[in-house]
Amino acid sequence: RIEQADFAAIMIEEPESRFIVEPMVLLNSDAYDFCPTIYGKDQDEMIFASSRESSTGTDEDPITGQAFMDLFRSEQDKKGRWSEPEPLGNTVCTEHNEGSACFDSDGKTLFFTRCMDMDGSNLACDIYFAKKQGNGFGASMALGLVNRDENDSSQVGHPALSPDDQFLIFSSDLPGGFGGKDLWYVKAEEGSFAGAVPQNLGASINTAGDEMFPAFRDNGDLYWSTNGRDGLGSLDLWKAEVREGELAFAEPKVLPFPLNSSGDDFAISFKADSDEGMFTSNRVGGKGKDDLYSFRLPPLEFCYQAFIYDYDTGMPLSGATVTLEGEDGSANAYTTDSEGELALCDGQIGQRMTFNVDVAVEGYIGTGDLLTTEGLTESTTLAREYLLKEIVLNKEYDMPTVLYPLGSADLLVDASVNSADSLNYLVDLLQRNENLVIQLEAHTDSRGGAVANKKLSQDRAETCVNYLKDAGIPSDRMVPVGYGEEALLVSDAEISRLPKADQERAHQRNRRTVFKIIAFDYKGDE
Structure with missing residues (x-):
C-alpha cells in the first residue's frame, strides 16, 4: 500500500490536467468561505457558507474556532463579476450555524445544513429546507431525518439532491456506517422525504474515513470529498460516474491536480451542462481559512491541415476543393492555396466531431478520408496529405490486390488477402468520382487452355462488376473485360527459374484485376 505522503508526491509529479483553477478573490474573506452552490436559470447565482464578520451567529464553532456561519448569496453580472455577498435572510440565517446547501431541480426549494450548539463543545446538525418566496425564502423547517434526544449530537448535513429530485444524499455519523462520517441517502415518497429512513450508500463509496460534501452533476455523476482514500491531501475530491440502476455508480476516481492539492479540497459545484464550476480549498496561497475557487476546462483546440499533391510529380495542386461533410449533413467547401495547402483552425474543427472529407481537382481522380476528433484528449493538429492521380484515358491504374483461387472466378479470401475488401477501394473511388466510367480488366495465369482462361x-x-453493382454503383459505369493469359506480369520462363515455394505466388500475381478510366463525362439519368 502506498503511504499517503508518498502517493501525494507521485501524483504531484504527474502532468497537470487541463483544468484552470483560480481563487474567487472578490468573494473570499479572511474567514471561512466554503460550500458554493451554483443555481439560477442562467447559472449566474450562487450561495456559499461563510464565517465573515457580517454573519449572524455570535457563538464560536467548536470545530473551526470561528464565529457561527451563515449562507450568503452573490450574483454574476454580464461581465462575469460577482456582486458583494449578502446574507440570505433571517428565515435561513439564524444565530445557529448554517452551512452546506443545495437546490431542487427547479430552484424553488433550498436544502441546507443547520447546526445547534449542544453544550459548548458539540454541535447537533440537521438538514433543513425552505421554499423560495419572491426574492427571499419562507420559514425553514427540519427534515427530521434523525429522531434525536437532547443528548444526541449526531451530525446530519451536506445535502445533495439527485437530478430527478428522488434521492437526497447526505453525510452523517449515524450508527451502522463504515467509518467516521459516511454518505447516506433517503428516497422521496410522493415528493417528500418526511419519514424516510436513511440508508447507507455502501462500501463502494464509503470508507473507514470520512465521506462528506456530496454533490450531483446534472448527468447524475456523484462527487464528494473523503480522507479515507489515497489522494493528494487529507481531504480530496472524488467522483463516481452514474450507471444504470438505482443510485448505481462506477468505481470512484480521484479528481486530478489542480482540482485537488496537498490541502483540503471539497464541496464542488458544476454549472449545468458545463465543465465549469466552483469548489472549496484551504490550499497554500489562499486569502482566508477556507477559500472559494473557480475552475474551468478550456475547450480543446483542433486544426485541420490538408496538403494536396500530384501523385506522379509531387507538385502541389492549387485550387483543389476540399469539402467537409458533418454527421448532421452539413457541408462546407474550401479551396487550397497556391501551395496546395488548406488550414482550418479557430474553432472550425470542434470536439467530438466527425467529417467525411472529399478532395476534388478538375482532371484528377478525387479522393478523401474520414476526419474525427472523437476520443482525442489533447489539442491536436490533424494533418493529412492527399496524392491525386491525373485522369489519363485508357491508362492502367493500380488498385489493391484482387486475387482468385486457381481455376475459379470467386474472390480470394484467406489469411493474407481479402479481395472483397480490396474492391471497396473502387466502391469509394466511384462514389467520390461520379463522372468516371471504368473498364475492369481481369487476367489469369498461363495454366490451362487459352480459350478456357479467356472465359475464366x-x-x-464480371464477378468484380457484380460486387460493385451490389454496392450501389450503376452498371453503365463499368465494362468488364477478360484478357485471359494474354498479359502476364511474370512469364512462364521467369516462373520456372523460381524456387518451388515461390512459383505459386508468381502465378497468383498473374491472376489479377486492374482498371482503366475510359470516360470522365458520365452524367447518369438526368
Whole structure:
C-alpha cells in the first residue's frame, strides 16, 4: 500500500490536467468561505457558507474556532463579476450555524445544513429546507431525518439532491456506517422525504474515513470529498460516474491536480451542462481559512491541415476543393492555396466531431478520408496529405490486390488477402468520382487452355462488376473485360527459374484485376 505522503508526491509529479483553477478573490474573506452552490436559470447565482464578520451567529464553532456561519448569496453580472455577498435572510440565517446547501431541480426549494450548539463543545446538525418566496425564502423547517434526544449530537448535513429530485444524499455519523462520517441517502415518497429512513450508500463509496460534501452533476455523476482514500491531501475530491440502476455508480476516481492539492479540497459545484464550476480549498496561497475557487476546462483546440499533391510529380495542386461533410449533413467547401495547402483552425474543427472529407481537382481522380476528433484528449493538429492521380484515358491504374483461387472466378479470401475488401477501394473511388466510367480488366495465369482462361478471366471481371453493382454503383459505369493469359506480369520462363515455394505466388500475381478510366463525362439519368 502506498503511504499517503508518498502517493501525494507521485501524483504531484504527474502532468497537470487541463483544468484552470483560480481563487474567487472578490468573494473570499479572511474567514471561512466554503460550500458554493451554483443555481439560477442562467447559472449566474450562487450561495456559499461563510464565517465573515457580517454573519449572524455570535457563538464560536467548536470545530473551526470561528464565529457561527451563515449562507450568503452573490450574483454574476454580464461581465462575469460577482456582486458583494449578502446574507440570505433571517428565515435561513439564524444565530445557529448554517452551512452546506443545495437546490431542487427547479430552484424553488433550498436544502441546507443547520447546526445547534449542544453544550459548548458539540454541535447537533440537521438538514433543513425552505421554499423560495419572491426574492427571499419562507420559514425553514427540519427534515427530521434523525429522531434525536437532547443528548444526541449526531451530525446530519451536506445535502445533495439527485437530478430527478428522488434521492437526497447526505453525510452523517449515524450508527451502522463504515467509518467516521459516511454518505447516506433517503428516497422521496410522493415528493417528500418526511419519514424516510436513511440508508447507507455502501462500501463502494464509503470508507473507514470520512465521506462528506456530496454533490450531483446534472448527468447524475456523484462527487464528494473523503480522507479515507489515497489522494493528494487529507481531504480530496472524488467522483463516481452514474450507471444504470438505482443510485448505481462506477468505481470512484480521484479528481486530478489542480482540482485537488496537498490541502483540503471539497464541496464542488458544476454549472449545468458545463465543465465549469466552483469548489472549496484551504490550499497554500489562499486569502482566508477556507477559500472559494473557480475552475474551468478550456475547450480543446483542433486544426485541420490538408496538403494536396500530384501523385506522379509531387507538385502541389492549387485550387483543389476540399469539402467537409458533418454527421448532421452539413457541408462546407474550401479551396487550397497556391501551395496546395488548406488550414482550418479557430474553432472550425470542434470536439467530438466527425467529417467525411472529399478532395476534388478538375482532371484528377478525387479522393478523401474520414476526419474525427472523437476520443482525442489533447489539442491536436490533424494533418493529412492527399496524392491525386491525373485522369489519363485508357491508362492502367493500380488498385489493391484482387486475387482468385486457381481455376475459379470467386474472390480470394484467406489469411493474407481479402479481395472483397480490396474492391471497396473502387466502391469509394466511384462514389467520390461520379463522372468516371471504368473498364475492369481481369487476367489469369498461363495454366490451362487459352480459350478456357479467356472465359475464366471474363467471369472474374464480371464477378468484380457484380460486387460493385451490389454496392450501389450503376452498371453503365463499368465494362468488364477478360484478357485471359494474354498479359502476364511474370512469364512462364521467369516462373520456372523460381524456387518451388515461390512459383505459386508468381502465378497468383498473374491472376489479377486492374482498371482503366475510359470516360470522365458520365452524367447518369438526368
